[in-house]
Amino acid sequence: MKIERIHHVAYRCKDAKETVEWYGKMLKMDFILAIAENHVPSTHEPDPYMHVFLDAGNENVLAFFELPTKPEMGRDPNTPIWVQHIAFKVKDRMELIEFKEHLEANGVDVLGVTDHSIFHSIYFFDPNGHRIELACPDPEEEAMLKRMNEIKWDMLHEWSQTKRAPKHAEWLHKKELSSIE
Structure with missing residues (x-):
C-alpha cells in the first residue's frame, strides 16, 4: 500500500472567477473543472x-473553494506569513526570471530571486x-x-533534541560546494 501522488490540494479563495482568471494570466494555469453545490457532499x-x-x-491540480456564506478568510496569527505557501517548480533560472518580469509587469510585487543553493525562488501573493x-x-x-540526503536523519535527530538549527548543512547557503563529489 503506497500513495501514488497528490490528487489535488485545495485552498479557500475570496472570488472563484477572479482566482481562475488570475492563475490563468499570471501563472499560465488552465481552468479544468468547476463543481458547485448547495450541500457539502462529505458532511x-x-x-x-x-x-x-x-x-x-504534470498531473498536479490546484483547487480553490469560494464559500460565500462563511466569514471572511483569515490567517493563523501564530504562524509567520512566510511559512504557509504553495511552491511550484519552473524549468530553469531563465524561466524564473521571465515569470518575475511577467508578474511585475502585471502589478504583482515579487520578492527575490532568493538563492537557496539547491534551488532559486521568487515569492509573491x-x-x-x-x-x-x-x-x-x-x-x-x-x-x-545527494549530500543533503546523507545527513537528513542526523539533522532531524539533532533538531528534535535541541530545537536549534544543526550545523550539518551550513555549507548550503554559503555555497561551499568544493567538497561535493
Missing part, C-alpha cells in the same frame, strides 16, 4: 460553494493572500541533494 452541511480546479502541470513561490533547480542541485 451534508447545507452550505453553497464553488470548487474550481486548475492544471498546475495571489489575490486571496496566499503566498506563492516559484522555484527552479540550481545547476548543482543533484550533487547538493
